[in-house]
Amino acid sequence: MESVVKEPFQEELRNRESPEFKALAKKVVSIFEFIFRKRFGEFFLRIIVLRFSPASPARARRQARTTVDTEAEVEAVFNRSASVQELPQASEVTEVVRQDVANTSITSQFNISLDASSITVTKDINTTANATTPAAPTPVANATTPVATNATTPVATNATTPVANATTPVATNATTAAATTPATTTEALIVKRLSFKTDETFTSDLLDTSSTAFTDRATLLKTQLEPFYKAAFTAFRFLTAQSFSNGSIVNNVALSFGGSAPNASAVGEVLVNAASNITAFKIDTSSITVDGTSVSSGVSHKISLLTASLLVVLSWILSNQQ
Template identity: 35%
Template sequence: MGVGTIWLLLTVAVGLQFIIQTQAIFGDSRIDGSTDGSTDGSTEGSTDVDETPLTPPPELAVELSFTLKHEFVPELDNRSSQEYMDLVNIVESECGDILREAFGCAFMECIARCFRPALVWIQTTQTQVVVTVVLKSSASADLIPTTSQVLQAVIDGANNTNSTILSGSVVVIATTLTTTPAPPTSTTTAVTPMAIPLSFTSRGETFTAGLMDSSSPVFMARDVLIVTSLEPVYNNTFPSFMSLNVTGFRNGSIINDLLMLFSAGNVPNITDIANVLINASSNITAFNISVSSITVNGTVVSVSSGVSHKISLITASFFVLLSWLLSSQH
């Protein structure tokens, strides 16, 4: 093999190595998302391009939905409008401040995904937003919050008088976080929650297909109504009460399935839990509560049983008194 041939082969090898290294560095990424290898922004032949970045979902994230104290305008449907960008900045800034204060270095960012008008039967003119809360996967495991902790942090922050978020409207849409708190690193004893299922029927209300989908506006709206109506009642009655969440709805008028959390070791009995709902039913107008349909922890609580026992006791007392009066006359 001649010297010229060897030199030619070495030149080709070096050229191929350069191409391979360049491809490894830059890959197939394109600034404009085109598929023809160009970087001139050409999108020939494409229609209705979605401007949402095609990025994989974060490893640790919670997707929330909540309503803002902000009037919805048509410009919020346009991602390039000034109104859209201004509201994104407001939401991401406020949400970021709340979660940064709550979780420190474990928090990464808050991303406003989209805006839409809130449901008419909640608030006609206000704006609903979907937000993704991203946490640092590199953070220590004991610093990463659970889904419920993220939710509660946003609700607590929304209770601030200067907040644009309606605290009663905050719900979780999706999550990649655990629902179990990380093991404590100190000697402090963690509070262990006790879950108690609760269900009741809203007679006279119509079940729709949207109530089977937890991400639908109808489901989320009813979820907000029930939680915001019942949580304060139970919170004021039982010191051990922690939270109340809607787990689903079923057909049969509308059967509402809930899950209540109490501090373990101080859980009220099923009768006391049911009685709170019974007593509150006359004051709640947002939805119907059929007091004869209440089930607590799998047990149907009979409303009439307590009354019938009282009547039986009164009746027995009457006959004892009558018997005594009759005997005293002889």
């Protein structure tokens, strides 16, 4: 997806590690994740900024401006476990995003101005649903150009004798391009929705996904919880904080798994077991739900059975000693 940001382009924006790139990317990610999460709910995962580049100089001339705006190319990652019918189509995404970007009450929240008419979806949503390697499709498409050129030109101009030789550079160039082009990752991601309460004071800025409080808390949950899930499940990929609400703090996160995912009980049990090892906040283990189903009670029930079994064994040993 492409969009023009109404901010002058700087050469530093070409460098992903520059402070200018990171600052603008943060604003772009915040507003688009807000829009996509509101519009597409559980099917949406995240936004990735692929690159910034200068907008068309013709645009600046039309607006009688001496500076050139910044064009942002981003990727919207959707959950491939959804069916093709459930995923939004390119035309639908273009329309709803344009509507929200034109709403100044939304853009003002994120301190960014976008040109609604410039919003274009460059690929079908179904084909990019879980692509996790940025910009891979571009070099792959370009790789076909030298193959076609080298294959047809020598054959046409050098008659029939060089035909056999003409196939050699075609194969060689094709192989080289394929070898040097990053492979597109199309792993299907299965998402588990995890919710739990912590004994902290809720503040209203946690409702704003672009706020420092939201970003800091999202990072905290990621650093505190991801190691436990990585250790427990080889299929675990990453954790994404989606929202926070009052009570003291209700934390709603998405756990993404590749290939296969554990059941709700197993996901909840990892958090129950990890609770005593986490000192940054205190988890209310009775509040844990996975995909809307309470799992903490099932874990507690297993513990109770184990405790009861031990007590029976202990009682039997003591009675035999008397």
